Amino acid sequence: MRLRIAKKETAGGWRAVVIRVTSVLVALIFSGLIMAAMGFDPIAAYLAIAKGSFGSARGLINTVTVAIPLLIVALGLSISFSMRFWNIGGEGQMVMGAIFATYVSHQLPESTPAVVYWVGMALAAMLGGGFYALIPGLFRAYSGTNETLFTLMLNYVAIKVAVFLRLVLWKNPAAKGFPQIKAIPEAAHLPKLFGIHIGWIIALVVTVFVAVYLKYTKRGYETRVVGESERTAHYAGINVRRVLVGGVALSGAIVGLAGFAKLSGVSHVLSESIGGGNGFSAVIVAWLAQLNAPVMILIALLFAAMEQGAMGMELALKIPVSVSDVIKGLILFSALASEFFISYHVVIEKGPRALLRQYRRLGQKSQQAAEAAEGEDQA
Amino acid sequence: MTDTKKVPAIEMRGISKAFASVKANQDICFSVEAGEIHALLGENGSGKSTLMNILSGIYLPDSGEIDIHGERVIFRSPRDSMAKGIGMIHQHFKLVENLTALDNIIAGTGHGLFIDRAAARAKIAALSEQFAMGIDPDRRISTMSVSEKQTVEILKVLYRGSQILILDEPTAVLTPQEITHLFQILHRMRENGQAIVFISHKLNEVLSLCDRVTVLRQGRTIGTVRTDLTTTTELVEMMVGRAVDLSIDRPVVQGSGLCLEIEGLSVLDTSGVHRLSKVSFQLGHGEILGVAGLSGSGQKELCEAIAGLQIPSEGSIRFHGNEIVGKSPREIIKMGISMSFIPEDRLGMGLVASMDIADNILLKDYAFHKGPFIDRKAARAKARQIVSQLAINTPGIFHTVRKLSGGNIQKVILGREINLNPRLLITAYAVRGLDIHSSYTIYSLINEQKQKDVAVLFIGEDLDVLLELCDRILVLCNGEVTGIVKASAVTKEQIGLMMAGESLQEKEVVL
Numbered sequence: 001m002r003l004r005i006a007k008k009e010t011a012g013g014w015r016a017v018v019i020r021v022t023s024v025l026v027a028l029i030f031s032g033l034i035m036a037a038m039g040f041d042p043i044a045a046y047l048a049i050a051k052g053s054f055g056s057a058r059g060l061i062n063t064v065t066v067a068i069p070l071l072i073v074a075l076g077l078s079i080s081f082s083m084r085f086w087n088i089g090g091e092g093q094m095v096m097g098a099i100f101a102t103y104v105s106h107q108l109p110e111s112t113p114a115v116v117y118w119v120g121m122a123l124a125a126m127l128g129g130g131f132y133a134l135i136p137g138l139f140r141a142y143s144g145t146n147e148t149l150f151t152l153m154l155n156y157v158a159i160k161v162a163v164f165l166r167l168v169l170w171k172n173p174a175a176k177g178f179p180q181i182k183a184i185p186e187a188a189h190l191p192k193l194f195g196i197h198i199g200w201i202i203a204l205v206v207t208v209f210v211a212v213y214l215k216y217t218k219r220g221y222e223t224r225v226v227g228e229s230e231r232t233a234h235y236a237g238i239n240v241r242r243v244l245v246g247g248v249a250l251s252g253a254i255v256g257l258a259g260f261a262k263l264s265g266v267s268h269v270l271s272e273s274i275g276g277g278n279g280f281s282a283v284i285v286a287w288l289a290q291l292n293a294p295v296m297i298l299i300a301l302l303f304a305a306m307e308q309g310a311m312g313m314e315l316a317l318k319i320p321v322s323v324s325d326v327i328k329g330l331i332l333f334s335a336l337a338s339e340f341f342i343s344y345h346v347v348i349e350k351g352p353r354a355l356l357r358q359y360r361r362l363g364q365k366s367q368q369a370a371e372a373a374e375g376e377d378q379a
Numbered sequence: 380m381t382d383t384k385k386v387p388a389i390e391m392r393g394i395s396k397a398f399a400s401v402k403a404n405q406d407i408c409f410s411v412e413a414g415e416i417h418a419l420l421g422e423n424g425s426g427k428s429t430l431m432n433i434l435s436g437i438y439l440p441d442s443g444e445i446d447i448h449g450e451r452v453i454f455r456s457p458r459d460s461m462a463k464g465i466g467m468i469h470q471h472f473k474l475v476e477n478l479t480a481l482d483n484i485i486a487g488t489g490h491g492l493f494i495d496r497a498a499a500r501a502k503i504a505a506l507s508e509q510f511a512m513g514i515d516p517d518r519r520i521s522t523m524s525v526s527e528k529q530t531v532e533i534l535k536v537l538y539r540g541s542q543i544l545i546l547d548e549p550t551a552v553l554t555p556q557e558i559t560h561l562f563q564i565l566h567r568m569r570e571n572g573q574a575i576v577f578i579s580h581k582l583n584e585v586l587s588l589c590d591r592v593t594v595l596r597q598g599r600t601i602g603t604v605r606t607d608l609t610t611t612t613e614l615v616e617m618m619v620g621r622a623v624d625l626s627i628d629r630p631v632v633q634g635s636g637l638c639l640e641i642e643g644l645s646v647l648d649t650s651g652v653h654r655l656s657k658v659s660f661q662l663g664h665g666e667i668l669g670v671a672g673l674s675g676s677g678q679k680e681l682c683e684a685i686a687g688l689q690i691p692s693e694g695s696i697r698f699h700g701n702e703i704v705g706k707s708p709r710e711i712i713k714m715g716i717s718m719s720f721i722p723e724d725r726l727g728m729g730l731v732a733s734m735d736i737a738d739n740i741l742l743k744d745y746a747f748h749k750g751p752f753i754d755r756k757a758a759r760a761k762a763r764q765i766v767s768q769l770a771i772n773t774p775g776i777f778h779t780v781r782k783l784s785g786g787n788i789q790k791v792i793l794g795r796e797i798n799l800n801p802r803l804l805i806t807a808y809a810v811r812g813l814d815i816h817s818s819y820t821i822y823s824l825i826n827e828q829k830q831k832d833v834a835v836l837f838i839g840e841d842l843d844v845l846l847e848l849c850d851r852i853l854v855l856c857n858g859e860v861t862g863i864v865k866a867s868a869v870t871k872e873q874i875g876l877m878m879a880g881e882s883l884q885e886k887e888v889v890l
Contacts, residue, residue, distance in 0.1 A: 216752050216753055216755075217751050217752055217753065218745055218746065218748070218751060218752070218753055219751070221738075221741065221745055221753055224731070224734070225731050225734075225742065228731045228732065228733055228734070229728070229731065229732075231728050232728055232729060232730065232731055232742075234688060234708065235686070235688060235708065235718075235728050235729060236708075236712075236742045236743060237707065237708040237709030237710075237711075237712050237743075237746060238709075239707075
């Protein structure tokens with residue numbers, strides 16, 4: 001018996017869904033084994049995670065709150081990714097969005113109506129994120145710079161800018177020497193609906209926008225053609241540079257919006273940690289969802305639940321929070337592996353002797369004929 | 380026991396192979412002698428590739444047996460097949476571009492830790508000499524022409540001691556001269572006792588080169604015939620299943636006047652070398668102007684300059700009297716100029732491989748839809764029309780283009796371009812690698828366009844086709860026009876000479 005890998009004739013459909021779901025289960029089993037090896041009870045741990053994330057109204061609210069910026073960033077990045085522009089600068093674009101939004105909130109007079117605050121800050125955040133993504137976008141379009149390194153490095157620049165603002169330029173004198181930026185005014189806070197700040201509505205609107213944009217608009221179509229082959233795009237009369245630069249800017253603008261949602265909805269104070277790692281987690285979310293916007297809602301919720309639930313787990317069972325990172329990592333690994341099983345399958349073959357017997361049986365007649373002929377020759 | 384019968388090099392009996400519901404091979408029998416060049420003929424999808432993939436160990440047959448030099452074998456992987464001395468030369472070369480020929484040839488052959496380059500070089504030199512290949516083992520692959528790369532592929536297989544060679548459409552990418560050279564190599568291999576399986580669509584090549592032909596149709600063996608006892612007509616009938624008229628129409632069309640006028644057109648490549656120099660010609664409506672030339676003589680640059688994809692260094696291109704040099708590709712598409720260039724890999728330009736047929740049909744006209752959204756309804760209707768009109772073999776219009784076979788991919792491109800109702804249709808290598816049936820469908824489509832008063836610039840490889848289909852033929856050599864001749868008044872040999880650089884400007888065939 002031997003194993004052989006063969007390409008599947010038909011891939012996709014609901015079987016692909018089954019394979020993907022199975023891969024998540026496999027990851028959970030492996031994480032469980034790791035926890036067991038560390039001396040923890042995995043079942044209790046999973047129950048604690050489930051309870052912490054979805055088990056109570058409080059937990060559910062927290063989970064959704066964590067999922068909001070994650071989802072928005074993933075949606076923004078997916079526009080870049082569909083052009084094969086490997087934007088891993090989500091963290092920086094989100095921080096830059098929050099910086100711009102903070103600036104606007106500080107400039108507007110105290111009496112400004114809430115709606116003006118929200119709209120002004122949201123637009124500023126999009127401008128900030130978009131501008132920040134535009135830099136590597138322009139370099140890539142006009143001089144072919146590698147965007148992966150470029151966007152990655154810009155993350156650290158944005159974070160250091162935020163640090164500089166906090167320590168020097170925007171240091172709040174009212175904070176009694178404590179290096180902190182002035183909080184945004186109360187009026188600029190996002191109101192709550194069903195106990196969650198209305199960032200969730202923003203996230204849903206962006207989901208619909210991204211899904212429609214990529215699938216049904218001319219620009220979205222061009223985006224996908226450019227991602228596939230710049231030569232083909234050029235041939236079809238598409239202005240490749242304009243699509244690339246525009247797409248990257250839009251991508252950054254959406255990511256910047258996540259910075260506003262986090263700032264106005266949760267933190268209320270700008271700090272360098274406002275990105276909270278969303279820029280990186282979102283890369284995984286976008287890929288696991290195969291750049292499919294509605295699916296990203298589910299994945300973002302799952303990731304948020306893991307993070308939220310892990311805190312409950314630590315409180316209840318003293319299992320370190322970082323176990324949730326292990327689980328996330330394993331899910332990513334098995335999701336990548338599942339792509340292999342969607343296009344290929346493993347065939348268990350009979351051994352060579354068994355095969356030979358089978359062929360002999362099938363070709364017995366010609367075998368006999370050949371033997372007969374040999375006999376005649378001998379005669 | 381005395382061996383009175385000659386043992387065939389390859390003997391495949393009762394081979395069957397099914398993919399899901401498709402029976403790709405049914406009870407196929409195929410036998411090749413040592414020292415024989417044996418052609419395998421069949422339309423696209425007749426089961427040739429499946430049969431050869433079975434022989435080279437890529438697929439396991441569902442049933443049937445294979446004897447190699449009289450020994451029963453079961454190939455479970457390409458390695459098993461190679462071990463029995465079977466080598467396949469694929470259409471797409473599998474060479475590492477920035478390594479030398481020597482390194483490519485010896486890659487994967489050594490067993491020890493070190494490589495004895497001197498011995499390998501000597502062996503390669505001997506082989507190259509024996510088969511008159513003229514390959515320098517120390518040249519990088521990236522500096523070689525398509526024909527030389529192919530020769531390296533053949534050397535690679537011979538180096539491993541193959542006694543059986545399978546060549547999959549080896550002439551599709553070669554010029555007439557290069558084909559002659561390849562045939563010389565193959566003749567020497569035949570004399571040397573090697574068995575050669577030659578897969579091709581070009582019947583005259585098959586008849587002139589091969590000893591016997593096996594024809595497949597719809598996964599079955601139709602028969603094996605000796606080439607000296609058959610004719611093209613008979614072979615076509617075996618392939619298609621009915622008699623086919625092989626002559627190509629050349630309808631007489633009274634065109635409505637001048638369409639394209641090119642004067643002194645020159646195109647430089649990135650390193651400043653002239654790819655086209657001082658090309659001038661005129662093309663009228665209702666006319667097919669053929670372009671002949673060795674591959675890389677400037678055909679691509681000509682197409683791309685007209686389509687606005689390359690900026691000429693000098694000269695003018697006037698369409699209906701308007702200068703189009705400097706206009707964007709989209710403006711040129713909008714004016715009614717449609718260009719399709721089928722590259723060697725077929726997918727390189729013109730199609731988005733991961734999108735479905737309907738979305739690929741959109742590529743050229745989505746920009747002219749009103750508003751910010753794409754009108755997919757119209758595209759779907761168009762896609763359905765093109766699929767049925769060109770008999771594209773696909774499960775549906777939502778099938779990913781990458782999963783179509785080469786011929787069908789080409790039909791999608793050409794169908795889309797014709798569907799745009801262009802005034803000027805430029806088509807390069809439209810029938811590259813297509814079987815007879817599909818090729819003739821495409822010739823009649825092009826003639827249909829001509830009768831609709833469209834001006835057609837037809838860049839082709841097959842001189843016989845150019846001579847029959849086109850009204851006039853422009854011959855390019857090293858980016859220069861060596862003549863524009865009337866197709867009905869010129870011979871294949873004359874065109875061949877012009878392709879090699881001899882100018883026929885002064886002779887009477889010139890218009």
